[in-house]
Amino acid sequence: MRIGELAERTGVSVRALRYYEEQGLLASQRSESGQRRYEENAIGRVRLIQQLYAAGISSASILEMLPCVVTGVAAPQVMTKLIGHRSSVVKQIEELQETLLQLDRVIAGATEAYATGKPCPPQ
Amino acid sequence: MRIGELAERTGVSVRALRYYEEQGLLASQRSESGQRRYEENAIGRVRLIQQLYAAGISSASILEMLPCVVTGVAAPQVMTKLIGHRSSVVKQIEELQETLLQLDRVIAGATEAYATGKPCPPQ
DNA sequence: CCTACCTCTGACGTTAATGTCAGGTTCCTA
DNA sequence: TAGGAACCTGACATTAACGTCAGAGGTAGG
Known part of the structure; x- marks a missing residue:
């Protein structure tokens, strides 16, 4: 899906999603023209990021922990x-x-x- | 007590205490020379403010609610x-x-x- | 093919609760 | 009474997670 749809489905702004990518928290495929494309699982990822933010955890810390939260290792x-x-x-x-x-x-x-x-x- | 003591006893910086006063959240008596003097109950007040801040409540909202939290009315x-x-x-x-x-x-x-x-x- | 809407990058703006610095006054203890 | 610690005001700096805008290009339906 494109960024607008992801934004709508997660309730997070487009700007925030781009910010997450900038921080290395959220990856995206790019179309030939350079537009971001996301898989379904991006939704869960965004929710997780928001949850960690809500716990007062900084981008940098989230960046460290995210792969582990995902893989469990x-x-x-x-x-x-x-x-x-x-x-x-x-x-x-x-x-x-x-x-x-x-x-x-x-x-x-x-x-x-x-x-x-x-x-x-x-x- | 003076501001330094209040800061130490509450674990809040001197700067923050002055900020609270600026926001109308924390009153102080002034000595003749203009230094802030606080009663013992200021400690509870500061803790309360911090608690509300921790709940994500803004200065402005705290300002509205504080007298009510204190008086129960x-x-x-x-x-x-x-x-x-x-x-x-x-x-x-x-x-x-x-x-x-x-x-x-x-x-x-x-x-x-x-x-x-x-x-x-x-x- | 046109048009309205979506997306891109880049850059500056915002907000809240402080941090920090400067330059000057006050307090307290020896 | 001297001098260092604590205090004052005022002002600019900081940080994080975005908001917003500009200017340009992409996309999809009719």
Whole structure:
């Protein structure tokens, strides 16, 4: 498929896809005229990249880990990084869960406060 | 306490603390000579700010929500935003958990592969 | 073959949360 | 009271992951 279709099917912008290629994260075949062509599996690859980005992992780190994530095989140094990222992700999850509690506390409290008629201060 | 101490006790840089103030997120008393002075509760406030930042919430949104998070009272429009952020945080957690699964799969797979002696491809 | 839409490269713009530097003032301890 | 550490404001630098634009070429349906 061409880049526009991949963009649409993954929900990622065309610009972002070209950026991924620039970073070495996403390969493409080229047509004679130089247009990018992708296989079906590119969709999974793009989703994976986005997932790793969402975990706060940089392009450079993703570049290191990607082949291993795909093949399931990692060199020891990469393993170390993987484990590091793993614990970082665990930590992020824990922190977000705490944040969630905070938000819930506010939402519950605010609802109740409104039931009792106490307004929110302007600032 | 002065800004340096607050920075050290929260693990946040002095520059960041001044930035928080600039954004209206963190108030300070000023000494006669103009130096910032903070109460003990500033520590909790800074931690809270960092937590919200970690949840991907912008300064502007934090500014809106902060008084409500502190007082537990929110105006209806803020409530709407709070609920929006809540679900965004839930989504982030879910995505991170998926990422964690991916990473675990790789780590487990890689360990096994290494046990069987198959190396990681260079790229 | 025409036309509207898609794609290309290259380059500069954007945003948010800081880092960093300069040049000057304040604080505290010996 | 001296001097180094900590603080001030102001301003420009940075980084990552894109957005956006220009100018040129490719593609597919009618």
